[in-house]
Structures are given as structure tokens and as C-alpha cells.
Amino acid sequence: MGSSQGWFVDTVTDTIGAIASPVGTGGIAIVRLSGADALRIAGRMIRLKRRGSVPAMKSWSMALADVLDMGSGRVVDECIVLAMRAPRSYTGEDVVEIQCHGGVVVAEKVLSLAFRLGTRPALPGEFTKRAFINGRITLDEAEAVLDIVTSASEESLFQAGRRLKGELGSMVEKWETQIVDLLALLQGSIDFPETIEADKSDIQDLLAGLSHDIGAVLERAPLGLALSQGVEVCLVGRPNVGKSSLFNALLARERAIVTDIPGTTRDVLREPTEWYGLPVALLDTAGLRETEEVVEALGVERAQTAAVESNVILYVLDDTQGIYDEDVQWLSKWQNRNCLAVVTKVDLMKQQVDLKLLRDICQDRWVRASGATGFGIEGLKKKVQSMFASLGDPEALAPGSARQVDCLGRALGEIQRALGYLNQGWTDDVIVLALEEAAGSLMELTGKKVSGETLDRIFSRFCVGK
Amino acid sequence: MKGARRGLRNRGFDFDVLVVGSGHAGCEAAFAAARLNMKAAMVTMDVGNVAGMPCNPAIGGPGKAQIVAEIDALGGEMALATDNTAIEMRLLNASKGPAVQSLRAQVDKRAYSAYMRRRIEASGIKLIKGMVTEVLTGAGKAYGVKLEDGSAIRARTVILCTGVYLESRIVIGPKVVESGPIGESSARGLSASLASLGFELGRFKTGTSPRILKGSIDWDQLVPERGADKPVAFSFMSVPMLRSKNVCYSAYTNENTHEVVRKNIDRAPLFDGTIEGVGPRYCPSIEDKVMRFPNRKRHQLYFEIESEESDDVYILGLSTSLPEDVQYQMIYTVPGLTKAKISRPGYAIEYDYLIPSQIHPTFEVQGISGLFTAGQINATSGYEEAAAQGLLAGVNAAMKIKEEEPLVLGRKEAYIGVLLDDLVSTVIEEPYRMLTSRAEHRLFLRHSNADMRLTPLGRRVGLVSEERWQAFSRKAEFINRGRALLEQKVTGGAIKDLLRSPERHIEDFIGVVDGLGGLPEEVLSEIEIEAKYAGFIERQNREARRLEKHLEKKLPANVNWRQLKSLSRETVDKLVRYRPPTIGRALGVGVSPSDALVILAMLRSGKLRALVQPERAPRGE
């Protein structure tokens, strides 16, 4: 038999990744990478706060670090990295765990960065399988874990399928149809050369169009990822203006500490909620000011990051104090984002905020409210909701999970590969291969099989045979 | 060969291997058994109809040509028979890539049949006339067959290659005849025998087009089709020859033809409920084409001369079961056929088949030891598909008698493996025809490397003659030498890497590298294709690489795989069905690399041994 299998050539292990902490628990979420390239991939997306790099980390050591978006160079999140080297890790391979403070939303972002660098999404239970393969756990232990994983993953797969609806769902279906049509034409002309002749003049344009369309949707992926986990709405403003009171009023419970001491809130608080059907992650932050105090200074820095990364900024103004120069500066800085001014403490009727000035800066993007009495709170929720209602169903707009992003990303890659082959003058058999992979990636989202679909299409479109 | 004659010492058996049917499956099955020194016989209703071609007189085409090459590489007969009797050969898909490039031969069907008949006689295979009505079984074992006249033939193994004859009936318009193709009788009784053994049968239909007389056609009105303009051959043992003789012509139907069909559609058995069997989508009748594609103004027809010794001309594209008078009306509408005479009208044929999920990958049926099936009885269509199954069934019947490891091919190893795997593990909804689309590893499964892929396997089981083995070994040595030469660096890198570009060809390097020019042309072409596709094939196999060192690791037999939750269901199904003896075979039959790693770990931890269970009792006990 040996000779017929001579084509298994060299040896590699691919690197897999997934969010390892249970979804929905908020707070810290862990992204886990495992495989021969785990340390190298992590090294390319993570900058350690102190000296050194991830690939140079000692086994079982931890470090504080920033996750970077290689595209924009921006910091995605601050995290703690834990490096474990083979064979002394859970899977027995090199493992990197990235603990994201920003919760699941940020973790999804981090994971999609890892996918871009060559990580493959882990299949359900795959970490456990690898642990077993590499002799780290016994079969009994593995099966106990896999039992849970399988039932849980069936549920989440169902959800992944369910999420692909509306506009995005029909777009994916359209792309799939176009690729399968093309496959039917090219494969059909190979299998039935006497009856099907492939007119290849349009293929170039078609592939370029597909590549553009899928690319455009992938660009919206960060928004989609955010939306599917909740629109991030961030309360910011100077100290003591009443942010935490609004936070509590918007959540309808006493979640944040409220005192009359400026600088009460230090860390970023995050709470999921829902406003008129819009899933929202509401953030409370430390008051913005220059400060010598170390902890507060860190808090102020985080407040700014949170504001910049959120989908909506609620800039809070105190009606008992009016608009300060700093307020004007912040407001104009964030003018081009989804920024809404909230004039609060209006129950005290001080009317210190100059509404004419406010209109000049914010046009109609401001509301009046009171954290103490609840005045204007529902109007505020509605206003935010309506900003997104125009976009349609958030889940239908853009890929909502790292898995979807990955499938679309691979489809795009394969289409570009096919385009490349076409331009380089490769024969149809090779172009078809790339297109089959592209269709396969899309069909991971729709649950079909490439070869069956292609044959069906050949027979329904062409009159073939003897 | 060890144990080869054991069968004969066992009194009471007339034959080691008894083949039922003399079509393409039957022939290869009998040849294979005889080549493995089995005492073989072939029972057929019509000894004059060996390896007949009731459909068009052509062999090969996309996917099918690769199968013929694989049969040849393993030591089968079909390619040699084709090369010996071809009138014309065409190279299809020449511009679409070397992997899908496919030969198609038009053969002299009488000469082909005569060739096979001579080979059967020369191979010591006994040809017996008779209709088999029953498979004789006892204690879960087949031990022979019963004939219509009540006599019995006792054999250690039985291979059913009954084609489309099982309870077949022919339909031409209102006429329904219980018969096989070409006016032969239908095989009655065998279906009931199989059903009584507990097998589930299905019913398919297929059809063919009218034959017309050579002399009644105005050939000047038809367009001649050109054959290949370079020397070609199917077999690795044949000398490639120029076969461009003009024996194929084309024409088109027109609106008048379609009008005839539409006007008479109420007399079409396919549309009035007479025919219930499921027909193949790739072989639609003209009534199907006209009704399903009403906007098509014309359909292409090909005219193929069937034999130098016969007056019949086959019309490809005009399969029909409309009444004979309608067939005449249709034909008269085609320019060149206004005076044509039909020698045999087109017809539809309905027949029983065995639902192939009931066979083992060795082509032995599940539950009855020693009973094999091959060809159209297994829900396939096509001479090539039938021959491939016959070959494997013949080998495995012999291997069973010799108590040696059976020959099973996987999806990554051969088109025959794709055929086999699709038959045993998917639901077959129409007569199964091979297409290149079905083979995901088609870049690797080429006609040109079928010998490198399979001849060593054929040699292992004993099918490959000394002469073929010598020729193969010579070529393999040349290929290795060529591969080594391609490792050489020139400006720009190693030659093999430079060849990955579609614009570079091996000829560009012949003057540059010593020794390259001395290699035979087919070897040069092959190593160039290898280099060209290397990147794509590696990409497809990237996951499997980690297992390279472990391919020969043995898996225990009779593992109760279903108890393992850590393997995917697909994997468990494959393991239960194929019982792969090694990790390499497990991969070959389609177990995913990640699951193969799990299996490897279980092997290492001794877990697999703990799951070994006793053999299950056979059917009927």
C-alpha cells in the first residue's frame, strides 16, 4: 500500500482558536489559541506592556499586554496573556490564553484578529480532542467534556444558523448561487464537453463583483460583531455631572455607586440591557479630568478608550453648572461619532446649560433628562434606538460572530485566489478547485454540500446527455 | 500463489468463482478471478453477447476514461480491448487541464465483443449458457446457483453481474415487452431470490435511441467530427496511435422535430405513467429535453457507426421511448435523414437493482458470505463503471477464497474508490454515472498517473503480469530520475518550483539540465504535471501530513466503534463499513485526519483493544 500513499508529504499542525470562557457571563472573556503557531500568531497581535514578546515568554508565565489591530494600529483591549508551551499545557501543544477585560464583544474582535493571522476556528470539542491525542487527559475525561460540548455546540450552531437571516442571509444565498452557477458552468463543460460550452468572458467581472461585495460586508463585520452582542453605549462627561445616576436610571436599578464626591466612579462598568428591542451594552465611566491620583488617572484613560470604541457616546452635561470649555472640546472632538449630549439634573431647574450654544455644537443631537426623577429617560432610550432602527435588523446587517466572519473571509480569499488563477492563465480544473472551496466556505453557513449542489445545478440549467 | 488451488481440493464445488452475466462487469470479474488462478466460469443467457454495447459504442469520456486507465493499471482488460478495437479516439477537455483531460473512443462494437470472447476462451474461463433463477445459500453462505432448467452449479463464490436484465421490461410507445435489451430475454426469478434473502431492491429506468441504417443516411448533409490529432491509447501497455478516422458525424434537431414530440407527448410512456422507474438526469430522452427546455431551438445529435461489419448507426442525443411511427416522424425532420430507415427503434428499459448500501466495500453483499454483486445491479450505469466493479469483485472473491486481505480502494486513491464510496455510503437516487465533479481529489486522480497510483496494488494481489510489471518498473525509475532532475536549481530557483507557473514548461529546461532530454516523452509530461499541481495537491492534503509516519499502524479488527463518542458520526460510519486494517487505509476511505489522530491516540493508550467485540452472526441465522 505504501506507494499509493506517497503523497502525504511534510508535517505541520494547524493552530486553532476559540473563546474559551462561557458566553454571556460578562466581565473577563478568554480567547484560547492552541497549535504549533499559537505563540507566533499571538506575538503578531499582542504587545507586552513590559519588555519582550509573546514568543519569548516562559511557559506558564503571565504578562500584561495590549491587543493591537494590525490594520489600524489601534489598541483593541488591554489584556493578560498566559503562555504555555508544549507539552505542558491543556492540549499538550503550545497554548496562548488571552484574558480580555472588555468581555465577549472584545474577545470576538481579538479572535477575529487571530483568524486573520492564520488561526482556524476550533471545532466543538477540538481542544479536548487534542488534549486526548497528545496524552494530556484520558479518554473518559475527554468523553465527559465532549458530551457537554456536543450538546452545547449543537445549540450554538443552531443559533449561528438562525442569525444568518434578513439582508445578510439573502446576500450569502445570492453569492452561493452565483458561485454554484459558475461551478455548474465550468464543471459542467468539463463533464459534458459535447453539450456545455463555457463562455468565460464574464467570469472575471463576476468574480471581481463577488469579491467586492463580500469584502464590503466583511468591512462591516466589527459593527456586526458589536451589534450581535449589544450596541455599546458609553456615558462620559466631567466628574460629578450625574453619569452614574443616569446609568442607574437607564438600567432601572442601583448598579453604580452615586455620591456627591467628584471622582466616585473609577473603573468602566458594563451592563447589558435592551431598549425597545435594541440589545445594548451600557457603559459608565470615570469623570474626565486631569488628575495626579494614579487610580483615577487610569480610570480617565479607560473612559476615553471606552468612549472611542463604543457605538454611541452619551456626553453628560450638568444643568446646574452649564457648558465648560472642556465640554466644548470633547463634544467637538466626538462630533463625527454617534454622539448625543444629555443635559441632566433638569429637575433642579437651574438651566445653566446654554441651549443656543448646545445647538451650535450638536444640532438636534441632545436631550434633557434627570437621573433623579427619571424625566426624559425613555425619550433618551428611544432616541438611541432610532439611530439604529434605520439600519434595519442589526443581526441581518453584518456577520455577527467570529465564525461567520471567518467563513466569509475564507470565501473571499478563495474567490481572490480563483481570480488570480484566471489572470495567471491557469486551466479550468485549478480555477474550479478554488471556487469549490469558496462555495464550501459559504455552505458552512447555509449547511449544504458543494458537489451535490453543483450537479443539481448542472442538470437544471443545461440540457445534457445522450 | 499461495493457497491458489485450495478450492479445487475441496470436493463438491464445480468452480471457485462463478460469474453470472457476460457484460462488462462479468468479463472483468471472470478475468480477474482467472488471473488469480481461480477456476472460473461465466453463466449467460446469450453466449453470443459477450461485452455487448446496448447503448452507444463508445468507451471513456470525463471520469470514465480515468476509470478505464485505473482498470488497466490494476491489470484489467478493458483498456486493451478498447485500444484493439477503437475506430476513432478523441481527447476531450484538452485545454481544461491535464487532470480532467479525458480520452473517449468509438469502438467497433462487434470487434470489441469478439476480442473479449477470444480473451475469455484464452483465459480458461468456462462459458455456460443458462438463466440463473436462484442463488443457493445455506448457513449464511452462497454455494452456487440454480438455473431455469432446474440444474445447479456449485461454486465457492458467486458474482452477480446481471446488468439491466433483472425483471426488465422494454417500453416502446404502447408496446411493453418483458425482455432485456436487443430483444434478449429478461432475467426472471433472481430478483425474488434476492428479496427472499432479505435484500431491498429498487427500480430504475434508462433508455436508448433508435439505430438507423448506414445506407439510408445522406451523409453529405452531416458534419464530420474530427478525432484526436496526436497518437493516443488507453492502456499503459499499448503503443499510442493516431486514430482520427472519421466515423462520427453531427447534426441538430429543429423546431419541426420538437413539434413532433409535443404533438405526440400524450403517447409518451415517460409522461403517461407507463414508466415508473427513475431515470438518469444525465441521459434524458428527447421527449424530456423538449418538454423541460421549451426555449431550446435545437439539440445536438451525433451519429456513430457501430461496426464495420454492421449497418447500424447509433444516434447520440435521441434517446426515446415514443412509438415507432413517432420516431420515424422525428427522424424525417432532420436534414440528411429524410429517407432514413430505422433498423431498431429506441426504447426505455426498466429493471431491478440492489440498493447498494447493502454491499460491503469488497462488493460482497452484507450478510451472505461469498455472494458478490457488480455493475448495473448495484445501481450504476456505464460500461466503465461496471467493468471496474467487476474487476474488484473478481479480485475480492479470489482473495476471500485465498484468505488474503481484500482489495479496497479509497476516494483519494482512485476514481474507482470514489465510485465505491458513493455506492456504499450515500443514497443513490438515479443510475450512478462517474463524473469528474464527484472526485474531490481529481487533480491527483489522473489518467496519466493511474499506473503509478495503482499498478503496485495490482501487483500485490497478483493481477499484474510480469511483462506489465517490468514496463511499470522501468517507467517508475524514469519518473524518479526525472523528479530528481527537477530538484536542480537554475536561475530563479529549483526547476520544480519554476514549473508551478502555468507559463513554464518542461521543454524550456531540456537544454539547461543534463539528462532531462533523455527521458521518454510521457515521463517528461508526467513530471511536469506533478510539479505544476504539487502546490494545489499539498493544499488539499495539508491536514493529513501529520499522520505521515503512522500510515502503517495496524488497527485491531472488530472494534466496536459505535461506543466512541469522541469520533464524528461520519467517521464511525466509515470505520464500521470499511473496517480499515491500518491508519493509512482509514485515511484512504475518508476518515478525517483529526479523527485519525484520535484513533491513533486510542491505539497508543490500549483503549481500542478494550473495544474489540466478537464477530456478528451472518444474515439468516
Ligand SMILES: Nc1nc2c(ncn2[C@@H]2O[C@H](COP(=O)(O)OP(=O)(O)OP(=O)(O)O)[C@@H](O)[C@H]2O)c(=O)[nH]1
Ligand atoms: N437632583 C438631582 N441630582 C442629581 C441628578 N443626577 C445626579 N445627581 C447628584 O449629583 C451627584 C453626582 O452624581 P453621580 O451620578 O455620582 O455623578 P457622576 O458623574 O457619576 O460622578 P463621578 O463618578 O464622580 O464622575 C450626586 O450627589 C447625585 O445625587 C439629577 O438628575 N437630579
Ligand SMILES: [Mg+2]
Ligand atoms: Mg460616577
